[in-house]
Amino acid sequence: MKGHVIKSAGLLLAITLLFPNLLGSLTDVNAQTPLPRQESYQFTNGQWFDGSGFRRRAFYSVNGILTLKSPARIDKVFDLKNGYVIPPFAEGHNHWLEPQRVDEYVRNYLRDGVFYVKDEANMPNIVSQFRDKLNRPTSVDFISALQGFTGSGGHPLEIIRQFQKMGVLPKEWSERDFDGKAVMIVDDAKDIPSRWSLLLEGKPDFVKVFLNYSGLGEARTGNPKKTGLNPKLLPEIVRLAHKAGLYVSVHISTAADFHNALVGGADEIAHLPFVDFDKELGNEHFLISEPDARLAARRGVRVITTLGWLKADLGDDPQREKEARTQVVIPNLRLLKRYGVKLLVGSDQFRQTSLPEILLISSLDVFTNLELLKMACEGTPQAIFPRRKIGFLREGYEASFLVLEGNPLTNVEEIKNIGLRLKQGYLLNLQN
Numbered sequence: 368m369k370g371h372v373i374k375s376a377g378l379l380l381a382i383t384l385l386f387p388n389l390l391g392s393l394t395d396v397n398a399q400t401p402l403p404r405q406e407s408y409q410f411t412n413g414q415w416f417d418g419s420g421f422r423r424r425a426f427y428s429v430n431g432i433l434t435l436k437s438p439a440r441i442d443k444v445f446d447l448k449n450g451y452v453i454p455p456f457a458e459g460h461n462h463w464l465e466p467q468r469v470d471e472y473v474r475n476y477l478r479d480g481v482f483y484v485k486d487e488a489n490m491p492n493i494v495s496q497f498r499d500k501l502n503r504p505t506s507v508d509f510i511s512a513l514q515g516f517t518g519s520g521g522h523p524l525e526i527i528r529q530f531q532k533m534g535v536l537p538k539e540w541s542e543r544d545f546d547g548k549a550v551m552i553v554d555d556a557k558d559i560p561s562r563w564s565l566l567l568e569g570k571p572d573f574v575k576v577f578l579n580y581s582g583l584g585e586a587r588t589g590n591p592k593k594t595g596l597n598p599k600l601l602p603e604i605v606r607l608a609h610k611a612g613l614y615v616s617v618h619i620s621t622a623a624d625f626h627n628a629l630v631g632g633a634d635e636i637a638h639l640p641f642v643d644f645d646k647e648l649g650n651e652h653f654l655i656s657e658p659d660a661r662l663a664a665r666r667g668v669r670v671i672t673t674l675g676w677l678k679a680d681l682g683d684d685p686q687r688e689k690e691a692r693t694q695v696v697i698p699n700l701r702l703l704k705r706y707g708v709k710l711l712v713g714s715d716q717f718r719q720t721s722l723p724e725i726l727l728i729s730s731l732d733v734f735t736n737l738e739l740l741k742m743a744c745e746g747t748p749q750a751i752f753p754r755r756k757i758g759f760l761r762e763g764y765e766a767s768f769l770v771l772e773g774n775p776l777t778n779v780e781e782i783k784n785i786g787l788r789l790k791q792g793y794l795l796n797l798q799n
């Protein structure tokens with residue numbers, strides 16, 4: 368991870384060469400000190416993304432808000448030198464499980480232009496160690512589901528055990544503590560009320576449920592990666608969540624899980640089917656059916672990509688990986704696109720941001736660069752913070768954007784060349 372820090376210092380040098388007038392305006396990221404006074408900026412010679420293309424216009428940032436109206440006072444004018452301005456990216460699926468590395472996570476995410484993060488299951492004990500460093504104008508904005516619901520011996524217990532071995536969790540925690548403190552284990556409807564009140568104590572931003580290889584019966588016992596909540600219990604969790612004003616995001620592995628999540632009332636599906644890909648099973652177990660795609664579209668159920676798992680699960684078997692990509696992932700994505708299902712960019716790749724995920728989606732040639740940019744900059748941030756004015760560069764929206772050196776609609780790789788980052792009116796300094 369050290370390489371990232373060196374790289375960001377190099378990038379900052381490039382930025383200051385490119386935009387020498389920035390010096391003195393940069394705000395340190397993640398500092399715990401009070402924020403400096405908010406300056407008013409004018410940005411000239413920028414080409415601003417308007418949802419269909421880039422338009423030359425001059426925006427101002429006043430009190431952290433974008434406006435086209437010139438304010439009475441302008442503290443600084445920035446010449447964007449024909450740069451391409453886009454809304455920031457978002458990570459729709461990750462888990463920030465290392466409090467000791469959160470400063471590094473924040474720097475890496477801001478470096479990649481990923482300002483919004485959705486943590487799809489974590490533990491109150493871990494999140495409480497870094498929550499006050501986040502959701503500030505110069506840091507990452509973060510929401511978490513906290514403890515997800517699973518069945519006895521189910522996913523993600525194997526990951527929790529691994530984290531205890533790594534020393535991230537309190538040493539004194541035993542298997543018995545995991546239920547309640549790390550996950551909610553529910554095998555029967557009568558287990559739900561106590562776990563539900565415990566979950567609410569931590570103030571989750573949404574609710575996570577794990578379905579893993581549901582319907583495969585005995586074949587999966589003893590394998591946590593293939594065990595999750597009994598899908599029959601999902602509707603009751605959905606009912607409680609909706610009553611509390613929370614939505615439900617469901618982990619899935621197979622097409623049967625996708626179906627069970629949908630009919631159980633899920634608002635969001637946290638993966639495309641193929642996570643924890645079982646090479647022994649035929650592709651038909653991972654192909655989403657047309658009626659399910661239609662139902663997902665009709666109900667407005669969002670689906671998170673997590674294509675990073677293709678490499679993570681099958682990287683050691685290039686032939687199978689290629690087959691899974693061409694015979695499962697691409698047909699699934701084409702089907703969801705055809706029915707207009709809303710897709711969110713999320714990597715679920717530990718210690719990474721969603722930038723590689725965007726490039727991975729692009730490499731499959733299912734979406735145009737415009738469709739992908741809209742998914743990454745508009746749809747995913749808005750899904751994470753639906754009540755905020757983000758995802759668009761418009762009058763009255765938050766003054767948060769990235770300035771790219773080249774046009775991402777002609778070359779998607781340009782999303783890696785970020786020359787300037789503004790978040791809620793603050794120019795970010797990634798050097799410290």
Ligand SMILES: [Zn+2]
Nearest residue numbers: 460461487715
């Ligand atoms: Zn995950």
